[in-house]
Amino acid sequence: MKRTASVLAVVLLAAGCSNGTSNSGGSSGNTPGVTDTEIVVGTHMPLTGPAAAGYSKIAPATKAYFDYVNANGGVNGRKITYKIMDDGYNPANTQTVVRQLVLQDKVFAILNGLGTPTHTGVLDFLKTNRVPDLFVASGSRSWNQPEKYPDTFGFNPDYTVEGKILASYVKQEHAGKKVCFLGQDDDFGRDSLAGIENILGPVTAKQSYVTSNPNVGPQMGALKAAGCQVVMLATVPGFTALSIGTAAKIGFKPAFVVSNVGSDPTTLAKSLGPAAPLLEGVVAANYLPLANDTANPWIQLYTKVNTQYNNNAELDNNVVYGMSVGYLFVQALQAAGKDLTRDKIIQAVEKGGFTGPGLVPVRFSDKDHSGYAGEQLTTIKGGQAAYFGTPFTTDDGDGAVTASTAAPAVPPANGIPAS
Amino acid sequence: MDRFLFLTFDGLSRGAVYAAFALALVLIWRAARIVNFAQGAMAVATVYAGYSVTNATGSYWLGFVVAIVGGLVLGAAVERVVMRFVDHSSPLNGVVVALGLVLIIQGVLGMIYGNEFLPAPTAFSRDAFEVGGVALLSRYDIFVFASVGAVVVLLTLLFTRTPTGLRMRAAAFAPDVSRLLGVPVGGMLTLGWALAAAVGSLAGLLVIPTELGLHPTAMDVVFISAFTAAVLGGLDSPIGAVIGGLVVGLLLSYVSGYLGATVAPMAVLILLVVVLLGRPDGLFTRARTKARAA
């Protein structure tokens, strides 16, 4: 009994020994995570597991941009600390790490938490604790519910918008062909399919996959059996590669049209290995400058930041994405003013009007919490993605798909948004 | 019909891998009356070792050899360093220790290589040959059949035609008598573990490139399928393991193809339950070699 008691005591001590610092003071009163010199924000990302391919580079890129801003004086004298937690794309882990960020690390906000199935599970928790939930890294329509989740904002164009834009292209370029769909078995796949069927009507065949079962042989076999000529994918990068590779293996060669989040050519080529030439001609879409467009001033800025603060990681579209998130967050912080509180940043984001690297505007307002308004199509040639046509915008209802006329912005000279 | 043919060949190719893996389970069961629950994790570990060598040298075959030899070494090490010291009076002990090994191996692999899926190299194209417009077999599938077939033939020869094989069988079936007759029973046990782990490594090498890639838990589901195959064939019967593996492979392929991929794991569970409750000694075990309580 004595030994048991001492074991218990040791464990309790160990569990209690790292309680961290409690209340943070500072000019912003008792806003969690904000002091005169620091703003602590956190995120959850798949750094490991089936969805980590490509996505694991996003948060380090965002952090690198923050480090760049910090080295240039920070925002209103505060340096940004970015806590990156790995959830392995497992909704159960997301629960734990987000609680840890909010309750233990006392972050000011959750920024760019990645994934539809993962982030959906923490919406209620973040709402209860009134934590700003900014620029979720996913295109689910769930982030755009200002009445139900007033503190949550998206970043990506929503998957229905994307589905409509991709389907419009298919309708025009592959008229009369059999169009099929493979999507993730959650809101990502469902929202995407809703957009596609809004334009094309019912697809010939649809299949779904779960990230916990890394075998899409049966699904691709069924699509082949259905005689599909165009296959639209709402897949994360690992599964995009797996689907294209598996199709080739069974002698199935449809035209592939891929959701933005599963289309970074660098990531796909790495996953496919020697089969990378299969990517030629794959059509996808994007809304940020492409990493290989070295003439673009944003890419030049990001390359500089990447070299100085990101260990010169290979610059792909995930890095561009991560830095763009960082840029937008700094814009929001600037807009929220010197006396930073959680309410003020929400108000600042709802006021909207941010211009940045995007080819289309961000839509934030008090009525609309969705992110970018549309996308432009890309195709892969010689292993590199390139834009074609014009950017399109649309809504997630029955609105028409229209060409966007917004002129792209140019980054400020020092690469940091002005206050 | 095209689809049926394709699913059949795909199922046989997968089934061949399960057969090899089930064979590894049967080898250890015959030698030590233990179901090696760490088989999957051990196989993954050796495939990782092969992956490192392939990456460093650029030669798939060097990595292949390293993984197989690694299997021999790891199997012998696990027997000598761990399993030998387990009190086998209760079969539970061996199971729990094996599960502990699973956690250790997966944890250590994760620390060394990270928990990302790494692309696993293959030596042969997985593009299928088309016969009359139907994609049937790839070079890779043929490679799978050839290697599993070779293993089955070699093991049969070893056990039926060589003195070592005879000693291994004797040591497994009558350890006390064998010891009196001068058979190094402990050595035979180690050899059995080494061979089984090497066969497991081969199965890992064959199956991992067909999935998402190399990952510490890559063999968990394969283990369940192979365990089902081994039980289906009777844990004591190598031929049963091979047939069981092919049956499970075909079943999984048909179920995934016609009913959907998500139904497949359940089909395995149902098959396992039916076999365990209906004929717990397997379909291919002759009465006299039935698994008896130790």
Next chain:
Amino acid sequence: MTIVRDRVATTLHALPGKRRINPILVVVVAGAIIVALTYTLPAFRTYQLATVGAYFCVTAGLTVLTGLNGQLSLGHGALMATGAYTLALWQNKFNMLIPGVIVAILVTTAVGAIIGLAAARLRGPYLAGLTLAVAVVVPSISSTFDGTFNSDQGLPVALNPPPESILVEQWQAWVCWIAALVTVLALAYLTRGRFGRDMRAVRDDETAAKLAGISVARTQVLAFVVSAACAGLGGALFAVLSQSVSPGAFPLTLSLFLLMAIVIGGLGRLVGALIGALLLVALPAIAQEIGQSAGSQRLEGNLALTFFGVVLVVVMIAAPGGLTSIRLRRTKTTRTRNELKQKGR
């Protein structure tokens, strides 16, 4: 060696032998400590405390099954999932927590009875293999019937917020620990009585138990059912804690961790189940801190994994008595006979 075995034999039976301490007293004192802790610990620690309570329900039930009745289950993670999903479906429809928890327990009990019926016919590695398959396969059911269970994304769990004056985490800790203490009290009384004697008799020697008029199969199924009910309760509590359920919360490793938890604290002992539950929460957290301070993402989860594995292997090898009194097959070793003699039965 005999000395070791003797000690193990006594500790295994420490629970019923502890007559001098009234379980009610223990539970009341424990309850007071928990309440005090919920007022002193910071929010995240209180949440962790609640998690310990939820784990304790499961480990207590599992240690009775494996330690006292000698049946090994690798499928308790799947039983927890059953409880959690039942509660989620119930809450999203009716939103009444207490009946929901009861329904979750009942459903899991029914599932446990089915597995238990099969388990009673199986021995040794066959039982381990079957329950292992259950642990791996059951989470995949969520994608087979994605209309009901919503695949990998899982379901939200509707919950009424606690009264304003109570912190959410405090409320969670109370709910979990009330459930845990009631469970432990029930198990303590259950294992002291006739049922406990039957279970141990079946574990030690099935033939002797049969001769003494004990129905072996009935005792085994009943033991499985009891521990399934505990797992269902624990699962339901996890659903309450995370306000969501998803298959990823119940992987194979969870079932293996549960096994580790009951082995490390001494099989068949409720105190051991408590130590195990504490370690399940504390060790991953500590490993993560070490990983973070070492600046290595790879260390975080894997350190705990490796440690749990080492514990399993070392405990099983260094203290072989820990499990020797458990038998999964109809074997009759001289040792068990000796133990019986030493215990004067």
